[in-house]
Amino acid sequence: MSKVVVIRLAEKPDVSGLSEEQYRTLLYHGLSALSDGKPSRQVLSDLMPRGVVGMKTNCLTGRFNSTPTVLIDALTHLLIEAGIKENNIVIWERSNRELTKAGFALNASSFGRRCLGTDTNGVGYSREFYSCGEVNSLVSKVLTDLVDHNINVPILKDHSIAGLSGGIKNMFGAIHNPNKYHLTNCDPYAAQVINLEPLRTKQRLTVMDAVRVQYHGGPGFNPKHVVMYGGIVISADPVAADSIGLKIIEQYRAQNDLPALWQDHRPVKYLQTAAKLGLGIADESRIDLRTIHVDSNGSSKPGELFP
Amino acid sequence: MNRRLFLQCLGCGATATVLTQTDLLPSALGGIQNACAFDYTKTLSEVEARYYIKRDEGGIECRLCPRHCRATDLERGYCGVRENRGDVYYTLVYGLPCSVNIDPIEKKPLFHFHPGTAAFSLATAGCNANCKFCQNWEISQTRPEQTDNIELPPQNIVDICRSRRVPTIAYTYSEPIIFYEYMYDTAELGHKHDVKSVMITGGYIEPEPLGVLLKTLDAVKVDLKAIREQYYRDIVSAELKPVLDGLVQIKKAGVWLEIVYLVVPTLNDSEQEFVDLARWIKANLGVDTPVHFSRFHPQYLLKNLPPTPLTTLETAWKICKAEGLHYVYLGNVPGHEAESTWCPHCGNAVIARRGYQILQNNLHGNTCKQCGQIIPGVFQ
Incomplete structure (x- = not known):
């Protein structure tokens, strides 16, 4: 069994999204639920006992459809509470341009929280190739050299080729040649990418933003097909996290009279492929899903995944 | 710049x-x-790409190469250098080469095209294939953000060629098809100023853009990577048939054509493949089409294989000669007699070479000095 926590605001947020404080509240409750009641700082320090922690964002599409800066700020706060030094926290992405467009302030110095793209001077990609099946790629040196642990912080959205863009697809941003791996709905490539040695061994946690969910017309921002879901999906199992993300996407597609992704010629087969590679659980019957609602006073109780 | x-x-x-x-x-x-x-x-170009359609359901479909990549907003094609921005498809590498050299034309290799002259050679990042043996993967298998690029618009290239008396521009190293717009505009401008253009390509392109492009080119060298469809699927990540169709199209257009076949041990080096290759060339392109068998060196994703044994190359050479091809060469084997052009009539060396160097040129115009046999190519 793999555990996935979906933690939502009891009341639907407005289109401006959540504040850092609201995210922090969701994370406190969500991480605690993931570990059957341990405090969040304990959960994080158990997962990442020492060293440098990376947070891989998804900033492809500018401010509206990227990892929110306030979510990263909230996670930073929790990591510092867990004993991680501020300069040992690295927000990272494919390029500085993408980070900047999404609202992040770059910092490659030895003071404060770092935030940098792989294209930062002196970073770049690994010299050697990492291989799995059809995938042969250089990997961002942020992951190979700079960080010891990685938290994947994607946003949940529809993808015109892959069907689903969640945590697994987000790691295309860690390799130098993602354009080579979009054939056949990214299967088996997406699964093989996260099975590359540094990606697989350094992955600790997925914290997927599902506050504003684009259930169709992604990966670019397409406001016509956005719903304010108001939650985040948390799991140590990247496959299980995405499987629940897919369930959320499919629910809103059905509600809006859109065909299921497989009927739309975009089956998300890479989840099964990832499960076969032993990277996690895709079978929902083997996922321990905990859905929690948090009210405006900050107290939590079990809730529903939908609406 | x-x-x-x-x-x-x-x-x-x-x-x-x-x-x-x-x-x-x-x-x-x-x-x-x-x-x-x-x-x-580090700034990329934003020049609208040619040969794509807008899809009714949103997004675009590229029609430049047979992949027909579909891309929604902010997505790129397989080549990594063409991007959809608001359902307009852009080339990101127009005027932005990452590699520029002046090379001997023999290095392309083009042996029947102005021998002994220089070619202003350039490439951008990106490729529409992914050959496991790629010799230039550092630029071909990357995106333009990952290479150091220079600003070099078509006019500057032509100006440099004229002032340095370089007669030819070669679009080479990576895969020029993916920087089609840049290549086309440069070649067209070059022609207006008597500067020739040659394309060194894998030939994986749709017939329509190829047809238009050929009007601006003076020669094409195609890397025919194998004569088996499965090799194209497994080793090249492309298809054989469009490449063969393109070869015929180039020949019919009357643009000078030479072929390179990289012989990779155990993967495309059987005698039957050499026979099939020779027969296909003879039947579809004619016996006067030069074929270069090139030696493989372990690179990129095929580091587990040895370099091509000389005996294998010589076998390929013998088979093609026996099948009636007139101009068969061996590449990456400096000093070998098969680097030279031999007159198919009198057997004398018309052009003696060592590596990229011309040792002797026994051509009179486009004929053998010894016997007057016409040697096909572009020599004057």
């Missing part, structure tokens, strides 16, 4: 200037990086 600085650097012997990002450069290439030569830019 600082043109004066560029010319100074070309003049001071900076013959090789692969400008790949340092992190991607193997040490063997590090020595030829020449930081003095260019002003680098």
